[in-house]
Amino acid sequence: MPANWRRALVVMAHPDDPEYGVAAAVAEWTAAGREVSYLLATRGEAGIAGLPPAQSGPLREAEQRRAAAQVGVSGVDFLEYPDGRLQESPALRRDIARAIRIHRPDGVVTLNHRDTWGPGAWNSQDHQVLGRSVLNAVADAANEWIFPELAAEGLAPHTVAWTAVSSPWPTHAVTVSPESLERAVRSLMAHERYLRALADIPVEEQARRQVDLVTGGGESPRVGFELYGYELLEG
Numbered sequence: 001m002p003a004n005w006r007r008a009l010v011v012m013a014h015p016d017d018p019e020y021g022v023a024a025a026v027a028e029w030t031a032a033g034r035e036v037s038y039l040l041a042t043r044g045e046a047g048i049a050g051l052p053p054a055q056s057g058p059l060r061e062a063e064q065r066r067a068a069a070q071v072g073v074s075g076v077d078f079l080e081y082p083d084g085r086l087q088e089s090p091a092l093r094r095d096i097a098r099a100i101r102i103h104r105p106d107g108v109v110t111l112n113h114r115d116t117w118g119p120g121a122w123n124s125q126d127h128q129v130l131g132r133s134v135l136n137a138v139a140d141a142a143n144e145w146i147f148p149e150l151a152a153e154g155l156a157p158h159t160v161a162w163t164a165v166s167s168p169w170p171t172h173a174v175t176v177s178p179e180s181l182e183r184a185v186r187s188l189m190a191h192e193r194y195l196r197a198l199a200d201i202p203v204e205e206q207a208r209r210q211v212d213l214v215t216g217g218g219e220s221p222r223v224g225f226e227l228y229g230y231e232l233l234e235g
C-alpha cells in the first residue's frame with residue numbers, strides 16, 4: 001500500500017458499508033495520525049425490515065456517525081441519494097467529485113464495483129454503481145472541463161494519487177493490529193438496530209464474525225484492497 005500520505009476519503013453507498021469492509025484499515029490509519037473522512041451516497045433508509053424509511057434514515061445516519069467515531073474518523077457526510085435505487089449519472093459523479101475537491105485527499109477508498117463478490121455472491125446495484133461512479137469521479141475531480149460548475153463554486157481541480165477498492169480480488173493489503181481489529185468490531189457494533197434486525201445472533205458476535213471474515217482473523221489480520229493509480233504514481 002502507499003506509505004506516504006496524509007488524508008483519505010472513504011466513499012461508499014450505505015451506512016455500514018465502511019464497517020463491513022474497511023474499518024480495521026481505517027482504525028490503523030487514524031491511529032498513525034492520518035486523517036480519514038467518510039462520504040455515504042445514501043442514508044440507508046431501505047435497510048431495516050419493518051422500519052419505514054422516514055424513521056430508518058435518521059437512525060442509520062446516527063449509527064453511522066457513532067461507528068465512524070469508533071475508528072477515529074473526522075467527519076461523515078451524506079449525499080442523500082435514494083437507498084436501493086442508485087443509478088450511474090453525471091449528477092452522482094459530480095457530487096462525488098465535489099467532495100473530492102473539498103477534502104483534497106491523497107487517496108480515495110471505495111467498495112467493490114463488480115457484479116459479484118465471488119462465485120454465487122451477487123453484488124447489489126447500489127454497490128456496483130457507487131464503486132464505478134467513484135472511479136470515474138476521481139478522474140472528474142482532476143479535470144477542469146467536465147464539471148465546470150465546481151470551479152464556479154470555488155473548488156479547484158484535485159488529483160488523487162491512488163484509489164483503493166475494497167474488493168474480493170485484492171492487489172495490496174493493510175496489516176492491522178489487534179487494537180485496530182477491536183476498534184473495527186466496536187465500529188460495526190454501533191449499527192446496533194440494523195444488526196438486530198438482520199439476524200438472530202448477538203450484535204457483538206455478528207460484528208466479530210464479519211471483521212474476522214474480512215481480515216482473515218488469526219495471527220496476521222489484514223484488509224485487502226484492489227489499487228488503482230498507484231503503479232502510475234510509483235513509475
Ligand SMILES: [Zn+2]
Pocket residue numbers: 013014016017127
Ligand atoms: Zn451496502
